[in-house]
Amino acid sequence: MMRGTVAVQFSSPPQSLLATVEGIQTVTVLTPEEGMRALAEGRADAAYLWGPSAGWLNNHTYAGRYQVVPTEGPAMSWHVAIGFRRADAALRERIQSELDGLGPWLGELAAKYGFPSGAPVRLAAMTDEPIRLAAAGAITGILAQAAAPAQKTEASNEAEVLRGRALFNSSCAHCHGPDAASPEKRIDLRLLRKRYGEKMDEVFSTTVLNGRPDKGMPLWKGVISEGEIASIKGFIDSVQQSK
DSSP states (O other): OOOEEEEEETTSHHHHHHTTSTTEEEEEESSHHHHHHHHHTTSOSEEEOOHHHHHHHHHHTSTTOSOOOOEESTTSOOOOOOOOOGGGHHHHHHHHHHHHHHHHHHHHHHHHHTOOOSSOEEOTTOOSSOOOOOOOOOOOGGGOOTTOOSOOOHHHHHHHHHHHHHHHHHHTHHHHOGGGOOSSGGGOGGGHHHHHGGGHHHHHHHHHHHOBGGGTBOOOBTTBOHHHHHHHHHHHHHTOOOO
16 A cells, blocks of 8 residues: 655646545645645655656756656556558658657657656556446435336446446546545545435435535536436445545
């Protein structure tokens, strides 16, 4: 299990990723410069920032004091490609030849600007195995579905939770983080049961259907169906933390 304090930029993929790792305390910053300052001033043990920015600052502001390494993870890298029509094979070959010739120069630029190099490291807590989800509990209050089956099989429960997870990630993750894991406790939906106890279901229903415009939460009543809201609620139930 990892331990320590990490400076991480607000609303970045690294911030969402660190929210899923236990034992990490984050220092939220708004820019790479602020993140590197937190590291230099001892307010953080490490800084998880965009590699080219961190590399440039390390080389030109901090005289190469730190080691900058790439990491693997969701949305951690972006591949760039050029598309050509089938009829433009000659043009493709010409451009490829030019890029090959520029290789040494590009390598020199990467070194000058401090781009991270070497094999990327992967956080120990991250795996490629599917997330094991607990079966969703019953949905109560105004989200209850009439004529619902008295019992569901474990397989159907898991399928419903996975459906809710997909719906959540497509509609809610931009504010609350992927899989409901936000580094900001006030919007971390994994803490709803801990925060509201027996009133969680009521709070969830009221908030989702009516919204909280003063806090930036839109209303979803009439935007997505009650069945979809129920699926999202089942997923939220499955990720609740007791500690």
